[in-house]
Amino acid sequence: MSQLTIRSLAELEQHEGQELGASEYHRITQEQINSFAAATLDFQWIHTDAERAKTESPFQATIAHGYLTLALLPHLWSQIATLENLKMQVNYEIEALRFNQAVVVDSEVRLLAKLLSVRNLRGTAKARIEVILEIKGNKKPAFTGIVTFLYHFTE
Template sequence: MSQLIIRSLAELTQHEGTEMGVSAYHTITQEQISKFADATLDHQWIHLDAERAKTESPFGSTIAHGYLTVSLLPYLWTQIVSIENLKMQVNYEIESLRFNQAVAVNSEVRLRAKLLSVKDLRGIAKARLEVTLEIKDSKKPAYTGIITFLYHFNS
């Protein structure tokens, strides 16, 4: 997997309308799910109680929080594209997001991203991305959506 490097608004704009690539797979572990539960105070049994999930859950195991999988977006995105020469990056908007399938513990997920548009907001790049979180060996993705990042380039 080769990572694309972008150093300016002009370079980012050149990729408008194209699929940017796919990240490496990331395994969702029970430890990660448990830490997310602690961080967000969401301790629902379907995420934490493996024994109960085996017998009562339609998934047969614990599952990741939907928002845990969304929180992986910036991490997985940086595996596809390295945006350099930045003052900062800001998570700006989730325009639409549809959870299509639960992510069971120990599943491997990866991000597929297409750069829909780039707008120049007085030197700040507003990048809209179509994102799909794919689950290894599953035809149905965990989610699909459109997100927006703001990139404040140094020059």
């Protein structure tokens, strides 16, 4: 899998409207779910109680927090594109985020990304990226949405 490298606002603009690629698959483990629960103080049983989930959950297993899957976005995005010559990157906005399908423990997910638009805001790139988190072997994605990053390039 080749990774895209972008070194400037001009290079970023060249990819406007294009599919940028897919990340590697990432397995969601119970340990990761439990760590996320501890970090966010969200210990809902459907995420953390494997025994209860086997009998009471419609998924018959624990599921990842929706926000855990969203929190993987920076890690998975970095596998698709490397942005160099940055002073700073800012998470700016999430639009139309929809959690479409629960991610059952031990599922593998990957990110697909398309650069919808790039706007030059006095030298800062405002990049809107359509994101889809696929679940391996599942027709419905875990989530879909549009994220906006602000990139402050050194050049």
